[in-house]
Amino acid sequence: xxxxxxxxxxxxxxxxxxxxxxxxxxxxxxxxxxxxxxxxxxxxxxxxxxxxxxxxxxxxxxxxxxxxxxxxxxxxxxxxxxxxxxxxxxxxxxxx
Numbered sequence: 001x002x003x004x005x006x007x008x009x010x011x012x013x014x015x016x017x018x019x020x021x022x023x024x025x026x027x028x029x030x031x032x033x034x035x036x037x038x039x040x041x042x043x044x045x046x047x048x049x050x051x052x053x054x055x056x057x058x059x060x061x062x063x064x065x066x067x068x069x070x071x072x073x074x075x076x077x078x079x080x081x082x083x084x085x086x087x088x089x090x091x092x093x094x095x096x
Contacts, residue, residue, distance in 0.1 A: 009041025011092045016040075018089040021077065030073035034066060043067065045092065058083045 017036035021028050043063060050060035059080060066076035 006044075007041070009045050011040070011045075011094050013040030014042050014045065015089055015093045017042075018086070022086070030077055034073045034076060038067075046088075049088065056088070059085055059088065 014037060017033055017040055020036070021030075021033040024033075046056070046060040046063050050056045062071070062076055062079040062083065065071045066073065071079070
C-alpha cells in the first residue's frame with residue numbers, strides 16, 4: 001500500500017490563480033479560480049498562517065466554509081477579497 005504525500009504549496013500557482021481572478025473580468029470563472037487556488041495549495045498556506053496569526057483566521061474560515069460546500073465560489077472570493085486575501089497573495093509572490 002502506498003500513501004499519497006501532498007506536494008508543498010506552489011506559491012507561483014497561487015499568485016497566478018489570484019491574478020487571473022482579479023484581472024480576468026467576465027472571463028474568469030469563480031469555481032475555476034477557487035480550484036486553481038486549491039491546486040496551488042492555498043489551503044495549507046492559510047492553515048499555517050492562521051495558526052500563527054489570529055488576524056488571518058477570518059480568511060481561513062472563509063476558505064474552510066467553501067471547502068465544506070457551505071458557500072459558493074462567488075461568495076467565497078468576495079469574502080476573501082474583503083478580508084485582505086490580496087495582501088496575503090502579494091506577500092507570497094516570489095516573482096519579484
